[in-house]
Amino acid sequence: MPHDTQTPTSAPPSSDQIAVLRALCDLSWDPLICFPFAPIVRETGLEVARVRAAARHLRALGLAEYHRGIFSADGEVAGSYP
Numbered sequence: 001m002p003h004d005t006q007t008p009t010s011a012p013p014s015s016d017q018i019a020v021l022r023a024l025c026d027l028s029w030d031p032l033i034c035f036p037f038a039p040i041v042r043e044t045g046l047e048v049a050r051v052r053a054a055a056r057h058l059r060a061l062g063l064a065e066y067h068r069g070i071f072s073a074d075g076e077v078a079g080s081y082p
Contacts, residue, residue, distance in 0.1 A: 014057075016053070019044040020040055020044060020055055021063060023039075023044050024040065024064065027043060037051050040055070
């Protein structure tokens with residue numbers, strides 16, 4: 001019997017999710033590049049909370065990955081390197 005509720009995989013993407021995915025594609029052609037939220041916020045014009053929520057949903061769909069890291073105020077990778 002079919003369910004009436006939508007799961008994350010069956011719901012259509014929101015405009016925020018589409019904007020974040022497009023921003024990720026526009027920011028780099030390399031799928032191994034990680035970005036802090038700041039460039040995505042600038043690219044989309046969305047508030048950081050909305051970018052974060054959209055990125056989490058994209059991760060749940062398998063369309064993006066989330067990695068922790070330390071970035072400087074300029075968006076450069078900071079901290080120690082392996």
